[in-house]
Amino acid sequence: MLGLPEEFTSDFLVRLEQLRIKTRREYAGQGKGSHLSPRRGSSLEFADYRHYAPGDDFRYIDWSLYGRSDKLYIKLFKEEEDLLTYIFVDASASMGLPAGDRKFTAAVTIALALAYVALSSGDRVMVRVLAGSGKATAPTFVTGRHRIVELARQLAAVKPAGPLDLAPALAGELAALKRAGKVFVISDFQMMFNSIAQAMGMFVASNMDATAVQVLGGGELAAGELEGDVEVVDSETGERLRVSMSRRARDQYRAALMRLSREIRAMCLQRGLRYTLYTTERNFQDFFIRAVTELGLVH
Amino acid sequence: MPAIGFLYPGALAFFALVPLLLLAYLVRERPRSVMVSSVLGYRALRGLKAQRPWGWPRLDWLFLVELIILSLVVIAMAQPFVIHRHTPVAVMLDNSAAMQAGTPPGARLESAKAALQRAIPDGGDIAVTLWLTAPQPHQIAAGVSPWRARSAISKARTVDAAQSTISVARTLRDILSGHRFTQCFFATASPVSPPIPAELHVFKAGDPLSNYAIGSFAVGGAQFGSGALRARLTVANFSPQPQTLEVTISAEGKALTRAQTRLGAQEIGNIEFPTLAPSGVYRADLKPADAFALDNVAWATPAAGAQIQVLFVTPTPADAAGLSALPQLSVHTISPENYSPASAKADLLIFEYGMPKELPAANAMLIMPPGGDEVFGLRTVAGATTQITDWRTPDPLTDGVNFRLLALRQPESFAVHPWMQSVVNSNLGSIILEGKHEGHRYVVLGFNPFPYLGRRNLPMSVLTLNILSYLSGFGSEDSGHRTGEPFIVPAGVTQIVTPGGSKIRVEPGTPFSADAEQGIYELIGPGSQKRLRAVNLADLNQSNLENPAAIKLDIPASGAPPPDFSERRTFTPYLLAAILALAACEALFTYRRRRVYAQGLT
Numbered sequence: 001m002l003g004l005p006e007e008f009t010s011d012f013l014v015r016l017e018q019l020r021i022k023t024r025r026e027y028a029g030q031g032k033g034s035h036l037s038p039r040r041g042s043s044l045e046f047a048d049y050r051h052y053a054p055g056d057d058f059r060y061i062d063w064s065l066y067g068r069s070d071k072l073y074i075k076l077f078k079e080e081e082d083l084l085t086y087i088f089v090d091a092s093a094s095m096g097l098p099a100g101d102r103k104f105t106a107a108v109t110i111a112l113a114l115a116y117v118a119l120s121s122g123d124r125v126m127v128r129v130l131a132g133s134g135k136a137t138a139p140t141f142v143t144g145r146h147r148i149v150e151l152a153r154q155l156a157a158v159k160p161a162g163p164l165d166l167a168p169a170l171a172g173e174l175a176a177l178k179r180a181g182k183v184f185v186i187s188d189f190q191m192m193f194n195s196i197a198q199a200m201g202m203f204v205a206s207n208m209d210a211t212a213v214q215v216l217g218g219g220e221l222a223a224g225e226l227e228g229d230v231e232v233v234d235s236e237t238g239e240r241l242r243v244s245m246s247r248r249a250r251d252q253y254r255a256a257l258m259r260l261s262r263e264i265r266a267m268c269l270q271r272g273l274r275y276t277l278y279t280t281e282r283n284f285q286d287f288f289i290r291a292v293t294e295l296g297l298v299h
Numbered sequence: 300m301p302a303i304g305f306l307y308p309g310a311l312a313f314f315a316l317v318p319l320l321l322l323a324y325l326v327r328e329r330p331r332s333v334m335v336s337s338v339l340g341y342r343a344l345r346g347l348k349a350q351r352p353w354g355w356p357r358l359d360w361l362f363l364v365e366l367i368i369l370s371l372v373v374i375a376m377a378q379p380f381v382i383h384r385h386t387p388v389a390v391m392l393d394n395s396a397a398m399q400a401g402t403p404p405g406a407r408l409e410s411a412k413a414a415l416q417r418a419i420p421d422g423g424d425i426a427v428t429l430w431l432t433a434p435q436p437h438q439i440a441a442g443v444s445p446w447r448a449r450s451a452i453s454k455a456r457t458v459d460a461a462q463s464t465i466s467v468a469r470t471l472r473d474i475l476s477g478h479r480f481t482q483c484f485f486a487t488a489s490p491v492s493p494p495i496p497a498e499l500h501v502f503k504a505g506d507p508l509s510n511y512a513i514g515s516f517a518v519g520g521a522q523f524g525s526g527a528l529r530a531r532l533t534v535a536n537f538s539p540q541p542q543t544l545e546v547t548i549s550a551e552g553k554a555l556t557r558a559q560t561r562l563g564a565q566e567i568g569n570i571e572f573p574t575l576a577p578s579g580v581y582r583a584d585l586k587p588a589d590a591f592a593l594d595n596v597a598w599a600t601p602a603a604g605a606q607i608q609v610l611f612v613t614p615t616p617a618d619a620a621g622l623s624a625l626p627q628l629s630v631h632t633i634s635p636e637n638y639s640p641a642s643a644k645a646d647l648l649i650f651e652y653g654m655p656k657e658l659p660a661a662n663a664m665l666i667m668p669p670g671g672d673e674v675f676g677l678r679t680v681a682g683a684t685t686q687i688t689d690w691r692t693p694d695p696l697t698d699g700v701n702f703r704l705l706a707l708r709q710p711e712s713f714a715v716h717p718w719m720q721s722v723v724n725s726n727l728g729s730i731i732l733e734g735k736h737e738g739h740r741y742v743v744l745g746f747n748p749f750p751y752l753g754r755r756n757l758p759m760s761v762l763t764l765n766i767l768s769y770l771s772g773f774g775s776e777d778s779g780h781r782t783g784e785p786f787i788v789p790a791g792v793t794q795i796v797t798p799g800g801s802k803i804r805v806e807p808g809t810p811f812s813a814d815a816e817q818g819i820y821e822l823i824g825p826g827s828q829k830r831l832r833a834v835n836l837a838d839l840n841q842s843n844l845e846n847p848a849a850i851k852l853d854i855p856a857s858g859a860p861p862p863d864f865s866e867r868r869t870f871t872p873y874l875l876a877a878i879l880a881l882a883a884c885e886a887l888f889t890y891r892r893r894r895v896y897a898q899g900l901t
Binding site: 093094095096097098103188190191192217220223225226228229230231232233234235236237239240241242243244245249252253254255256257260 | 330331332333334335336337338339340341342343344
């Protein structure tokens with residue numbers, strides 16, 4: 001449908017429109033929106049008082065306070081602005097493997113879903129692809145739900161390829177960003193834990209509210225297609241390992257991956273970040289609706 | 300290169316496992332290469348099957364280590380051994396005094412050394428055992444390499460002592476009949492009587508030589524009371540022509556007297572010097588000179604030139620009264636209960652009516668000892684009357700004694716003694732016994748000659764003086780001590796200084812065998828009291844270089860096959876140690892690699 005993933009049914013889109021992104025702190029936007037901003041404005045959310053000054057709008061004088069204190073005070077309200085939402089999609093070679101798991105497709109679907117939630121809430125969305133081949137997405141914000149088609153087209157042109165060193169790549173992206181906001185990082189995180197911790201730490205240092213979305217393939221977790229002596233080749237580094245796969249070995253391998261996921265989750269929670277894991281054998285719509293809280297969304 | 304054998308060669312069939320191992324590697328399904336998103340999770344699997352010791356073979360160095368381990372195990376199962384060819388060789392060098400002969404001096408020894416050094420075969424399996432023949436055959440190196448044997452031979456020196464042909468023959472018999480050696484090389488100046496076994500290779504060192512020699516050289520007094528000394532020499536002419544020999548006696552570097560005698564070919568004669576001026580040490584030199592200088596010189600110390608210390612052990616001290624009147628005799632009287640062997644520091648001991656508890660370490664006279672003792676084993680013979688029936692003559696004890704006038708008071712007789720000879724016999728047994736034991740003279744009397752009455756009882760006095768002279772060494776024809784023959788260290792002597800100046804601590808009563816050097820030995824007692832003792836070659840058999848005594852082997856012919864001296868030395872323990880070490884290395888490396896990969900996950 002209009003180049004959107006097949007999971008984006010009408011019902012699913014309706015459910016996405018009922019969601020909005022929730023942040024743990026207030027960020028200044030670039031225009032009117034539905035998110036409270038640290039700026040003073042005209043929303044119904046009371047912020048503070050200040051002494052009346054000539055020229056102030058009489059409508060904001062707090063007359064009850066004048067009656068008690070015989071002094072004129074002006075009520076200040078918070079501004080409601082749009083939210084700057086950044087979505088980083090890992091398009092390194094590891095996202096394309098195993099091919100049957102369609103990890104990158106799942107990552108794109110998650111990114112589009114998140115982008116649709118933001119766009120339908122009136123927020124600004126910037127989608128950035130890390131590594132990969134094809135035409136790079138422009139580092140510009142898009143607004144308006146109709147722009148989701150444009151984003152879907154851009155992401156469809158990207159193929160997973162090449163290596164990705166997450167921390168330096170994100171450092172480069174962050175340097176180009178002018179304002180803080182909500183960040184989603186969608187990756188399989190098949191890399192050294194130190195690199196992940198360093199990358200996620202940069203969001204904390206940049207006052208970003210980040211959510212790590214790990215995408216793992218169902219076949220990848222099961223290593224089902226590997227049996228007996230196998231030489232596994234790392235898709236990004238080219239490192240080769242000879243292993244002898246058995247049921248016990250597969251169990252150990254799965255345990256190793258899950259241990260890495262648990263460590264990433266623990267690290268994120270410790271730093272006030274959000275984390276969720278999506279495995280591709282799951283139903284996407286079901287996952288997305290159930291993981292609303294973990295993703296940092298609210299109805 | 301030692302040969303290698305296997306105790307169980309059949310076990311080598313297990314070597315088929317080695318190519319099987321290789322085959323298993325070669326024919327196994329090659330691991331297919333699969334591109335994965337990341338090998339991060341697979342690192343935890345390293346060390347499972349492919350990395351375990353004895354796991355599926357991988358062509359890296361661990362596989363080679365396992366291949367080596369398997370090979371070593373198979374070899375160890377076959378129980379390998381090295382056949383160590385062992386060729387024991389016996390070498391005997393004659394280092395007796397006769398080997399000093401030759402022109403230049405010692406040429407015989409040098410030719411013998413050269414012959415042996417040439418004869419010793421070379422090779423890593425040769426083990427040489429080396430003997431010297433004098434003073435007694437003795438081993439100086441056992442199982443050494445040819446190089447060390449040659450070195451030991453080059454360091455061998457002659458001694459001034461003769462070799463015992465009997466002892467040498469016995470040693471050679473032991474060497475040849477014991478099947479302990481493949482060959483025996485013997486270099487000697489003495490001929491070896493045929494038949495000579497095939498294993499024995501004799502190298503004759505030197506040709507027959509004409510030689511003039513001094514045999515014995517003794518200096519002593521004639522009797523108590525005479526200050527003059529007399530000397531007696533035995534000289535020999537071992538040459539094919541008659542020869543006039545001249546002997547010069549000197550003392551303290553000054554010639555005292557000289558005498559000549561003409562001896563026929565192969566003739567032995569005596570030269571006497573009846574009056575010699577008293578001196579501590581005498582040296583005799585023989586002329587003309589010859590190719591064997593050692594036996595042209597002899598040394599002597601007067602046998603009884605000094606004061607003689609007599610310890611008279613008696614319950615009746617009055618019996619010793621007359622002895623003190625004799626010149627050169629110093630008598631000390633003690634009661635039997637005060638006697639102890641350790642305190643008996645005297646040249647001559649007299650036991651009256653008693654018996655020491657052990658054999659005295661000095662010349663001794665026993666007067667009417669109690670019979671049935673355990674020290675001498677004397678047995679008295681009871682009888683009503685005892686009469687002298689006969690006596691030994693000529694004999695230094697009976698010389699000049701008128702036995703018809705000899706009146707004995709209550710004599711007793713002794714039965715036949717195991718090692719003492721009867722000098723005067725009675726109708727019941729022996730009245731006077733004489734014997735030598737461990738270098739000491741003992742006389743046993745069945746009557747009491749004391750007190751010494753001098754001219755008032757001349758027959759008894761003559762007999763008493765004869766006995767005292769004999770026990771004191773007077774009138775002895777003994778040529779003194781010979782090189783290489785051990786002598787008992789006299790009582791009180793704690794140190795002996797050899798002619799070469801070596802000082803040797805000694806124990807009284809023990810044999811002293813370091814006397815292979817000709818010359819004067821100083822026997823030093825307490826308070827630096829010094830006694831001199833002359834030690835000479837005094838062996839005319841050794842000096843007879845024209846017809847030396849032959850060595851008779853008398854080895855019975857043996858039909859036994861030559862013994863196999865090869866030795867099997869297993870080295871399985873070394874293989875097992877190598878297997879364990881390699882296995883430990885592999886296990887350690889695998890463990891470390893697993894740890895590195897496991898740490899890499901985080």
